[in-house]
Amino acid sequence: MALLIRGGRLVDPATGRDGRFDVWVEDGRVAAVAPDLAARLPAEGGSVEVFEAAGCVVTPGLIDVHTHLRVPGQAHKETLATGTAAAAAGGFTQVVTFPNTRPVIDSPWLVEAVLARAREEARVRVHVAGALTRGQEGRELAPLAAMARAGAVAFTDDGRPVADAGVFRRALEYARAVGLPVLDHAEDPGLSGAGVVHEGPVALALGLPGIPALSEAAAVARDVALSALTGARLHVLHLSTAGAVEAVRRAKEAGAPVTAEVTPHHLAFTVAEVERLRYDASTKVNPPLRDEADRQALIEGLRSGVIDLIATDHAPHSPDEKSLPYVDAPFGISGLETAFPLAYAVLVQGGVLTLAELVRRFTVEPARALGLPGGRLAEGDPADIAIFDLDAEWVVDPSALRSKGKHTPAAGRRLRGRCAATFVGGRRVWGDRP
Numbered sequence: 001m002a003l004l005i006r007g008g009r010l011v012d013p014a015t016g017r018d019g020r021f022d023v024w025v026e027d028g029r030v031a032a033v034a035p036d037l038a039a040r041l042p043a044e045g046g047s048v049e050v051f052e053a054a055g056c057v058v059t060p061g062l063i064d065v066h067t068h069l070r071v072p073g074q075a076h077k078e079t080l081a082t083g084t085a086a087a088a089a090g091g092f093t094q095v096v097t098f099p100n101t102r103p104v105i106d107s108p109w110l111v112e113a114v115l116a117r118a119r120e121e122a123r124v125r126v127h128v129a130g131a132l133t134r135g136q137e138g139r140e141l142a143p144l145a146a147m148a149r150a151g152a153v154a155f156t157d158d159g160r161p162v163a164d165a166g167v168f169r170r171a172l173e174y175a176r177a178v179g180l181p182v183l184d185h186a187e188d189p190g191l192s193g194a195g196v197v198h199e200g201p202v203a204l205a206l207g208l209p210g211i212p213a214l215s216e217a218a219a220v221a222r223d224v225a226l227s228a229l230t231g232a233r234l235h236v237l238h239l240s241t242a243g244a245v246e247a248v249r250r251a252k253e254a255g256a257p258v259t260a261e262v263t264p265h266h267l268a269f270t271v272a273e274v275e276r277l278r279y280d281a282s283t284k285v286n287p288p289l290r291d292e293a294d295r296q297a298l299i300e301g302l303r304s305g306v307i308d309l310i311a312t313d314h315a316p317h318s319p320d321e322k323s324l325p326y327v328d329a330p331f332g333i334s335g336l337e338t339a340f341p342l343a344y345a346v347l348v349q350g351g352v353l354t355l356a357e358l359v360r361r362f363t364v365e366p367a368r369a370l371g372l373p374g375g376r377l378a379e380g381d382p383a384d385i386a387i388f389d390l391d392a393e394w395v396v397d398p399s400a401l402r403s404k405g406k407h408t409p410a411a412g413r414r415l416r417g418r419c420a421a422t423f424v425g426g427r428r429v430w431g432d433r434p
């Protein structure tokens, strides 16, 4: 059935469109984009679904290059069904799921198995990042070429950074030969030690072991240098410190093939939230929430383009796990359903980016960084579309999240902007109204 999305403000940075446009969808693809397509309706008769988008913003479906769907093996934390329902509710139409699972996705068979299950169970398009080293143990390379042939779009040991620079160098050389990017959890495990929160006065006051800012900046400096040496594409995950932004800036200036992301939670929150919520592990995330000066550096990094894109690092855990004492609870925040409104509050309401620029950081830039399709709504493109009501105010209620992960420092926060509907290939996968 054809679909007409009528009367909305289309914000499509890839085509430069920003204004009142109707979008006509046929056979899962964008068939026409024009200021008024209502004249097509009578000819099509009653078989056209009409979505009234007046007062809403229509964008290409958002793309999250950093999602933990916990498949295989961790269904108590998330499943393809719950994780992609959360993605759809957040306006995401494509996600890249990460390999720090049980077992680790470090073989072509597991890449194929996750993709096959996603075709059965997922509401949005799912891509797979394979592990960089076998078992994410940082010693032996995983079979990168075979995983690429099986459909992996990138490689990462996220959650368990590769400590040995020689192994990381070989991994970059191999990934370069395969033609796929490495997604880099940049952290020096020795410096982080048993830390659980940002090192500083709050850690001291709460008696919690700290993770120094240098743990990230030092690792970023090493890894961008190895990217320059090998010529391999390196995407630095979840920047959290001013020092890391500076290291990426210098690497880009020197011409290294580096991209970088920031999460909505690092843009919106600081270690002050850890102090406020005390031993509530909703604030426990790796890298940790940092200082206000770091947060400002992240915002400026995004504004200036040093940081290319926004990604969620959606890292769901079960309520039981997150209820453990702070030092024992796992790191991770549930992020898919609050990502766009949180970023909108900080960046657009905060006067840092235009709406079109924000949308670009959730669509065009993630597609470019990982070489994924999508992020554009031109005639002929797949009809992957998000519709946001930016006037709708809502209060984040963790129990209402579709994800099995209910933990976020955004709990109780009043946000502006709700995803009203999401379409994948012209099929509605989310709607907050009938």
Ligand code: DOR
Binding pocket: 068, 100, 158, 159, 160, 185, 284, 285, 286, 287, 315, 316, 330, 331, 332, 333
């Ligand atoms: O907070 C985090 N959670 N950081 C990571 O690097 C891994 C992630 C997870 O998988 O839970």
